[in-house]
Amino acid sequence: MYVVREGLRQILRHPTASLATFFTALVSFALLYFLGLLLWNLERVVDALGQELxxxxxxxxxxxxxxxxxxxxxxxxxxxxxxxxxxxxxxxxxxxxxxxxxxxxxxxxxxxxxxxxxxxxxxxxxxxxxxxxxxxxxxxxxxGGELTERLVQVLAGSRLAMGVLVGLLLLNTFFSVMGSIRLSVESRKEALGIMLLVGATRRFIQGPFVAEGILLTLSAGVLAVAAGVGLYRTLARAAQSLLPFLPVLNAQDLARTGLLVLLLALLLGAGGAYMASRAHLREE
CATH class of the missing domain: 3.30.70.3040 (Alpha-Beta Plaits)
Structure with a gap:
C-alpha cells in the first residue's frame, strides 16, 4: 500500500508532466491496439480468400x-x-x-x-x-487470385509499417515515462538522500517510482483498449452489414490482444521508471 500511495502522491506533485506521459501512452497504446486488430483482421480475410483460391x-x-x-x-x-x-x-x-x-x-x-x-x-x-x-x-x-494477391502485398507492407510504427511508439512511451519519473526523482532529491543515509534500500526507494510509472501507463492502456474495442466493434458491424461473409475478430481475440497491450503497458511503465530511478541512485 505504501508503494502505491506514494506513487499516486508523486503523480499529483507534478500533474503537467504526469498528464503529458499519460496522453503520450494513451495515444501510443490506442494506435497499437486498433492497428493491431485491423492487421489481424486483414490476415483473416487473406486466409479466407486463400482457402477459396x-x-x-x-x-x-x-x-x-x-x-x-x-x-x-x-x-x-x-x-x-x-x-x-x-x-x-x-x-x-x-x-x-x-x-x-x-x-x-x-x-x-x-x-x-x-x-x-x-x-x-x-x-x-x-x-x-x-x-x-x-x-x-x-x-x-x-x-482468380488478383484480389488475393493485392491483399497479400498490402498485408506484407502493413506488417513492415506496423513494426516500424510500434517500435517508435513504444520508444516514445518509454522515454516519456523516464522523463516523468526523472522529474519526480529531482523533486525529492533531498528526501531520497536522507533515506539513503538512514539505511533505506535502493529497492525500497525505487518502489514508489516504479508504481508511478505503472499507474501512468497501465491506466492509459486500459482506456486505450476500452476505446479500441468500442471503435472496432462499431466498424465491424458496419462492415458486416455490407459484406456479411467478411470474417471479423471475436470477443476472445479482442481480449487476447487487449491483454498483450496491457502487458506492454506494464513492462514499459515499470521498465522506464526503474531505469530513471536507477540512474539517479547511481549518481548518488
Missing part, C-alpha cells in the same frame, strides 16, 4: 494427364490437386446454365480436362501459375 490448368487433348498430375503433386506450394474431366466440366456448366442442356447433345464437348490446384500459401499463386504454363500438355492457366 484455386488455380486451373487446362490440358491439351494429347496431354499425359498422369505425368502432369504427378509432377504438380510434388510441388511444395501445392496443398491439393484434382482432375476435373471434360465430362464433369460440362455437367457443371449445364447445372449452372440449364438452358444449355439441349445443346450439349448436338455438339461435341468443347471443354478440356482441367487440373484444379489448392495452394498452401496464396503468395505463391503467380509463381505456380507461371510454372504451370511451362509444363508440357498444359494449354492455359487461369486463376
Amino acid at each position: 484455386e488455380v486451373a490448368a487446362f490440358l491439351a487433348r494429347e496431354a499425359d494427364v498422369e505425368r502432369v498430375l504427378s509432377t504438380i503433386q510434388d510441388w511444395p506450394e501445392v496443398a491439393s490437386v484434382r482432375l476435373q474431366t471434360k465430362e464433369e466440366a460440362l455437367a457443371q456448366l449445364v447445372l449452372d446454365y440449364p438452358y444449355l442442356a439441349e445443346a450439349k447433345d448436338l455438339v461435341e464437348n468443347p471443354l478440356p480436362d482441367t487440373l484444379r490446384l489448392k495452394l498452401k500459401d496464396p503468395e505463391a499463386v503467380r509463381q505456380v501459375a507461371e510454372r504451370l504454363r511451362h509444363l508440357p500438355g498444359v494449354e492455359g492457366v487461369e486463376y
Whole structure:
C-alpha cells in the first residue's frame, strides 16, 4: 500500500508532466491496439480468400494427364490437386446454365480436362501459375487470385509499417515515462538522500517510482483498449452489414490482444521508471 500511495502522491506533485506521459501512452497504446486488430483482421480475410483460391490448368487433348498430375503433386506450394474431366466440366456448366442442356447433345464437348490446384500459401499463386504454363500438355492457366494477391502485398507492407510504427511508439512511451519519473526523482532529491543515509534500500526507494510509472501507463492502456474495442466493434458491424461473409475478430481475440497491450503497458511503465530511478541512485 505504501508503494502505491506514494506513487499516486508523486503523480499529483507534478500533474503537467504526469498528464503529458499519460496522453503520450494513451495515444501510443490506442494506435497499437486498433492497428493491431485491423492487421489481424486483414490476415483473416487473406486466409479466407486463400482457402477459396484455386488455380486451373487446362490440358491439351494429347496431354499425359498422369505425368502432369504427378509432377504438380510434388510441388511444395501445392496443398491439393484434382482432375476435373471434360465430362464433369460440362455437367457443371449445364447445372449452372440449364438452358444449355439441349445443346450439349448436338455438339461435341468443347471443354478440356482441367487440373484444379489448392495452394498452401496464396503468395505463391503467380509463381505456380507461371510454372504451370511451362509444363508440357498444359494449354492455359487461369486463376482468380488478383484480389488475393493485392491483399497479400498490402498485408506484407502493413506488417513492415506496423513494426516500424510500434517500435517508435513504444520508444516514445518509454522515454516519456523516464522523463516523468526523472522529474519526480529531482523533486525529492533531498528526501531520497536522507533515506539513503538512514539505511533505506535502493529497492525500497525505487518502489514508489516504479508504481508511478505503472499507474501512468497501465491506466492509459486500459482506456486505450476500452476505446479500441468500442471503435472496432462499431466498424465491424458496419462492415458486416455490407459484406456479411467478411470474417471479423471475436470477443476472445479482442481480449487476447487487449491483454498483450496491457502487458506492454506494464513492462514499459515499470521498465522506464526503474531505469530513471536507477540512474539517479547511481549518481548518488
